[in-house]
Amino acid sequence: MRRIAILGSTGLAGQQALEVVRAFPHQLKVAGLAAHTDHPLLAQQVEEFRPDLVCYTGDAAPSTSLGGKRVATMEEMAVHPAVDLVLSATASGGAGLAAALAALLSGKVLALASLKLTTMAGALLTATAGAHNASILPVHGALSAIWQCLRGEPGSVKRVVLTATEEDADAQALKEENQTAPLGDSAGRRVGGEARVNDMTMMTLGMQAIAVESFFGIPCEKVEFVIHPAAVVRSLVEFVDGSVKAVLSQPTRHSSLQLALSYPERWSIPEMSSVDLVKVGRLTFHPLDANRYPCLALALEAGKSRGTAPTVLNAANEVAVSAFLSHQIALNEVPQVIGAVLRAHTPVPHPTFRDIVAADAWARNEAGKRPSA
Numbered sequence: 001m002r003r004i005a006i007l008g009s010t011g012l013a014g015q016q017a018l019e020v021v022r023a024f025p026h027q028l029k030v031a032g033l034a035a036h037t038d039h040p041l042l043a044q045q046v047e048e049f050r051p052d053l054v055c056y057t058g059d060a061a062p063s064t065s066l067g068g069k070r071v072a073t074m075e076e077m078a079v080h081p082a083v084d085l086v087l088s089a090t091a092s093g094g095a096g097l098a099a100a101l102a103a104l105l106s107g108k109v110l111a112l113a114s115l116k117l118t119t120m121a122g123a124l125l126t127a128t129a130g131a132h133n134a135s136i137l138p139v140h141g142a143l144s145a146i147w148q149c150l151r152g153e154p155g156s157v158k159r160v161v162l163t164a165t166e167e168d169a170d171a172q173a174l175k176e177e178n179q180t181a182p183l184g185d186s187a188g189r190r191v192g193g194e195a196r197v198n199d200m201t202m203m204t205l206g207m208q209a210i211a212v213e214s215f216f217g218i219p220c221e222k223v224e225f226v227i228h229p230a231a232v233v234r235s236l237v238e239f240v241d242g243s244v245k246a247v248l249s250q251p252t253r254h255s256s257l258q259l260a261l262s263y264p265e266r267w268s269i270p271e272m273s274s275v276d277l278v279k280v281g282r283l284t285f286h287p288l289d290a291n292r293y294p295c296l297a298l299a300l301e302a303g304k305s306r307g308t309a310p311t312v313l314n315a316a317n318e319v320a321v322s323a324f325l326s327h328q329i330a331l332n333e334v335p336q337v338i339g340a341v342l343r344a345h346t347p348v349p350h351p352t353f354r355d356i357v358a359a360d361a362w363a364r365n366e367a368g369k370r371p372s373a
Contacts, residue, residue, distance in 0.1 A: 004261065005032030005053065005077045007096050008089035011112040013139065013257065017087055020258045022117040023269050030263060031084075032077040034099075036091065053077045057095075080107040085261065087115040087139070091365050092318065094360050097121055101353060104134040111260040113139035119207045121316040121356050122214025123306070137260040138215060142208050142234040144256035145247035149237040150216060153245075156185065157218050161236040163228035164199070164288060185372035197321050198295075201334060206299020208235075210310050213303060225296070227286040232275050247293075248275050293336035298342060307347035308359035313321045315363035316341040341366045 002115040008014045012037075021028045026038075034055035053072045053339055078086050079098040086103040088110060090096035097115055103110045105128060106285070112118060118140070129136050138144045142162055149158075198204045204226075209223040236246040249255045258267060260362045290296050295317070302313040321336040329337070341363050348355045 001029050001197055001215075002027060003029045003031040003082055003084045003262070004087060005034070005051075005080070005083045005085070005100055006030065006079070006087045006089065008036075008076050008091060008195075009033040009045055009090050010035040010038035011089055013089035016254055017047065017089065017113075017257055017261065020254065020261055021049065024262075024267060027267065031082045032080065034074050034077060034322075036095070038262055040059070045094050052082050053080060059285075059358070061127060067211060070167075075102045078103040078108070082107065085109040085111060087111045087113060087261070088117060088186065089139075090117070094120065096168045096358070097353070097356065100125060101128055102122070104128040107132050108138060109135045111137045111139050111257075113257070113260075115140050115204065115207050115211065116314050116318070118211040118214060118341060119142075120311045121351075121353075122211055122310070124351065124353065124356060126214055136215070136261055139213075139256050139340045140208070140254050141249070143211055143215060144235055144259060145249075146212065147235045149235075149258075153239065155239040155243075157222065158238045158240045159222045159224055159240075160212055160216075160218055161224050161226055161238070162205050162365070163226055163231075163233055163285070164202065164205055164233060165227070165229060172180075176334065187279045194318070194321050194325065195206060197324060197331075197334075198299045198317070201295035201331070202255040202293035203295040203299060205293075206296045206303070206313070210303040210313075220300050224287040227288050228284070230280050230283055232280060233283060234283050239266075242364045250275060257326060294339065298338050300336055302342060308351045309342065309345065309347040311351070311356050311359045312342055312345045312347075313338065314361040315360045316355040319364055319367035325357075337367050 006014050006017055016132065021030055030051045032047035032055070033042060033045055033051045036057050039056055042056060055072055055074050055077055074096065075098050077083060079102050086108055088096045088100045096114060096122065100110055100117060103240065104125065125136060138147050146160060205225055212218050212223055213220055229251045232248045232250065233246050236244055238244045238273035297312060302309040316338045320334040324331055324334055344366060345363065348359065351359065
C-alpha cells in the first residue's frame with residue numbers, strides 16, 4: 001500500500017490522480033489532500049478518501065466540514081511519516097515549491113505534475129533530490145515519455161523532439177487576427193484557460209525544453225519541435241547511433257500519472273483505451289516555425305540563460321496570461337510583457353530557494369507594472 005499526499009487535489013491533475021486511486025484501492029491510500037480555494041470539492045474528497053491530513057489555503061476557511069481531520073500545512077504534509085509519495089499538482093508554481101523541496105529533503109518520492117514548478121525551480125529540485133537520495137518522477141506526458149525512453153540507456157542523446165498539435169498551431173491564426181485589441185468574450189471562451197493559452201503561444205513547448213535540461217541534463221540546443229496531428233507521440237529521443245525511441249499513448253495525463261504512482265510497476269486498467277494504430281493510420285510530423293512563436297523563443301532564451309531566468313519567465317507569463325484572460329491586453333502583448341521583464345532581470349547563476357522566491361516575487365511585481373499589463 002503506497003500512501004500518497006496530493007498537493008492541489010481539486011485541480012485537473014489532482015482529480016485525475018484520485019481517479020487512479022479509485023481504480024487501485026488496494027495499492028494506493030490517500031494520506032493527505034491539499035487545496036487552495038475549492039473548499040466544497042475538497043470536503044467531498046475528504047469524505048470519500050478519508051485522509052489523515054488536510055490542508056486548505058485561500059482567504060477563508062472552508063464553510064463545509066472536513067470531518068475533523070488534522071489540518072496541516074503543505075510542508076508538514078510533505079514530510080509526514082504517514083506519506084510515502086507526494087504528488088505536486090498546484091496551479092501556481094510558487095505555491096508548491098516549499099513543500100516539494102521539503103519532500104525531497106526528507107528523502108521522499110516526488111511526483112511532479114506542475115510544469116510551472118519545473119520551470120520555476122527545476123535545477124534546484126533535481127539537485128536537492130540528488131543530495132538527499134530522493135526521487136522525482138515526471139507526470140507531464142512529454143517528460144514522462146522522455147524519462148521512459150532514457151531508462152536503462154547507456155548511450156548519449158543526440159536530440160530530443162517535442163511535439164505540438166495542429167490545433168495549437170492553428171490557434172496562431174486567432175492570435176494574428178487580434179494584434180491590436182483584446183479578444184472579445186466569445187473568442188476568449190474559445191481560447192480557454194491558462195493552459196490553453198500556453199499551448200497556443202507554444203510557451204508549453206518552451207517550458208518542456210527547460211525541463212528537459214533540468215531533469216535529464218540535455219541542453220535546450222538539443223531540443224527540436226514538430227507538429228504531430230495524431231497527438232499520440234508526446235516526444236522522441238534520438239541517440240548518437242541514429243536510433244530513435246518514443247512512447248505512444250492516448251493524449252491524456254492518466255497513463256503518465258498512473259505510472260508515477262505505480263512505479264516501478266505498471267498496473268493494468270481494463271477500461272483504459274489503447275492506441276489503435278489502424279485507426280490512427282499514419283504518424284505524420286510537420287516542421288514547426290519557431291519564429292512565429294515569440295513566447296517559445298523567450299522560453300528558449302531563458303533556458304539558455306539558466307539560473308533565475310526560467311523563474312522570471314514563469315512568473316511574468318502567469319501575470320501576462322492572466323491579464324489576457326481578463327481582457328486587459330491582447331494576446332500579442334503577452335510576449336511583450338514577458339520579454340520586457342526578462343530584459344530587466346539579471347539572472348542569479350546558481351539560485352537558492354530564497355533567490356528563487358525573490359526572483360518570482362520581483363518578476364510578478366515587474367510584470368504588473370508594465371504598461372501593457
